[in-house]
Amino acid sequence: MRMVRLAGAVGLLALVAAGPARADGLREAVAAELPALVELYQDLHANPELSFQEFETAAKLAGRARALGFEVTEGVGRTGVVAVLRNGPGPTVMLRADMDGLPVIEQTGLPFASKRRAVPATGIETGVMHACGHDTHVAAWLGTAKLLAERRDQWSGTLVMILQPAEEIGEGAKAMLDDGLYTRFPKPDYVLAFHDAAQAPAGMIGYTKGFALANVDSVDVVVPGVGGHGAYPHTAKDPIVIAAHIVTRLQTLVSRELDPQEPAVVTVGSFQAGSKHNIIPDEARLQITVRSYADETRQHLLDGIARIARAEALAAGMPEDRLPRVTVQEPYTPATYNTPAFTDQVMALLKARFPDRVAETPSVMGGEDFSQYYRADREKVQSLIFWVGGVRAEQWEKAQKGEIELPSLHSPFWAPDAPVVIATATEALTAAALELMKKG
Ligand SMILES: [Zn+2]
Ligand SMILES: [Zn+2]
Numbered sequence: 001m002r003m004v005r006l007a008g009a010v011g012l013l014a015l016v017a018a019g020p021a022r023a024d025g026l027r028e029a030v031a032a033e034l035p036a037l038v039e040l041y042q043d044l045h046a047n048p049e050l051s052f053q054e055f056e057t058a059a060k061l062a063g064r065a066r067a068l069g070f071e072v073t074e075g076v077g078r079t080g081v082v083a084v085l086r087n088g089p090g091p092t093v094m095l096r097a098d099m100d101g102l103p104v105i106e107q108t109g110l111p112f113a114s115k116r117r118a119v120p121a122t123g124i125e126t127g128v129m130h131a132c133g134h135d136t137h138v139a140a141w142l143g144t145a146k147l148l149a150e151r152r153d154q155w156s157g158t159l160v161m162i163l164q165p166a167e168e169i170g171e172g173a174k175a176m177l178d179d180g181l182y183t184r185f186p187k188p189d190y191v192l193a194f195h196d197a198a199q200a201p202a203g204m205i206g207y208t209k210g211f212a213l214a215n216v217d218s219v220d221v222v223v224p225g226v227g228g229h230g231a232y233p234h235t236a237k238d239p240i241v242i243a244a245h246i247v248t249r250l251q252t253l254v255s256r257e258l259d260p261q262e263p264a265v266v267t268v269g270s271f272q273a274g275s276k277h278n279i280i281p282d283e284a285r286l287q288i289t290v291r292s293y294a295d296e297t298r299q300h301l302l303d304g305i306a307r308i309a310r311a312e313a314l315a316a317g318m319p320e321d322r323l324p325r326v327t328v329q330e331p332y333t334p335a336t337y338n339t340p341a342f343t344d345q346v347m348a349l350l351k352a353r354f355p356d357r358v359a360e361t362p363s364v365m366g367g368e369d370f371s372q373y374y375r376a377d378r379e380k381v382q383s384l385i386f387w388v389g390g391v392r393a394e395q396w397e398k399a400q401k402g403e404i405e406l407p408s409l410h411s412p413f414w415a416p417d418a419p420v421v422i423a424t425a426t427e428a429l430t431a432a433a434l435e436l437m438k439k440g
Helices: 010-017 026-046 055-067 134-150 172-178 239-257 295-315 340-353 371-375 393-400 418-436
Strands: 071-076 080-087 092-098 157-164 190-201 205-207 210-213 215-224 264-273 283-292 325-328 336-338 358-360 382-391
Touching: 026 134, 026 418, 055 071, 055 080, 055 134, 055 157, 080 134, 080 172, 092 134, 092 418, 134 157, 134 190, 134 418, 157 172, 172 371, 190 418, 205 340, 215 239, 215 295, 239 264, 239 283, 239 295, 264 295, 283 295, 295 325, 336 340, 336 371, 336 382, 340 358, 340 382, 340 418, 371 382, 382 393, 382 418
Parallel strands: 092 157, 092 190, 190 382, 205 358
Antiparallel strands: 071 080, 080 157, 205 382, 210 336, 215 283, 215 325, 264 283
16 A cells, blocks of 8 residues: 555644553553564564565464464465454454565665565565565554453453455455455454555544545556558558557546546556567557546446557457457455444544544545455445554654655655554554443
8 A cells, every 4th residue: 555645733743652641541551562562563574575475474473363362363365364352242343454565675774674585476586675564564463462352351242353465466355355254254343454654744543434545457458460561551550559549548538538526547557569660560568557436437447448449449440350458457456445434433532542643634546455355245344444654753844844755655765653653553453442342
């Protein structure tokens, strides 16, 4: 997940570290646990693993959850972990952390910076880094598991805590669901998660009601032509010209065909064809990312790409049996929907607990496969993912003065203020779970 911008005032930063104490003692309990969680975070950060390669991370955390009294199942959706704590009648609450790193060579200069290397699906060895902050998610996950296990007498219900693989390639949530997450284990009434944010001060909480993140589709278009000599174009059919017309016409899908109030993006990110000045190639290839919120908008865009590709080839005189081939990659990442009533309920709680640190934020066109948990049963499941700002106070102040540019998520320089992110998220998730499963 990437690119979120929270509105936040510098004056709020002073509140982040301290904040008013509350009678439930949760903040103090988080503070007592924090050194161990930061130690875990630094260990995870130094040892990141790529999507579906999270073997060490999963094993480490599975052991810790077992020690806390959870029933733990490993290898769900390849490298995923499901930890269940049954504690009497009541709702089922599922908390999710994603645990994969990215093929990025770390340049933060942190003493615990990653030096790991691994081979992703491309087959080319690369550095690996927790450049999306999933290490903060895993640390807060364990903190929340511990606090809720210790407070068993304060809640009643079933707690399902999952560690999801392969968020960065959009496949992990689906892999866990396909492997029986909702059939082999208790199906949740509520699913909850957070993501660290690189455009908000540490400790700020941001949320969006309704659609928060977009449908993400990757589309490949292969455009056949008839190859030939560059000096004799009349003997060929030039696929570069056909593909160029397709690229231009695609710009009208959003600008001329959709309601201007409906968010959508069609970006051609790759256009490849040809080998030499004087050869007309026999093929061109386009790679397109397509973003939307509504299912109908998504379908309109995908149908439109196929229609335009076909029509432009026909316009160039290509025969029916040599028209462009359009492939939509599976699985796609569906739009993330924060169910409104549940979002209101949790945010009312967090606004009371973190005064002046909670803000509603605009939705973004990034993607997050957390969406799958809601989509798997829209009748039953209420879902919410919220942001926790991670920018260090001094960095934030400099950026506000225009002295520095902040790195985004996935940047080799992204170094969140992990103790503040972990403390805020642990307290927020624990408080929310206690509220949802409170006795009586
Ligand atoms: Zn990411
Ligand atoms: Zn992420």
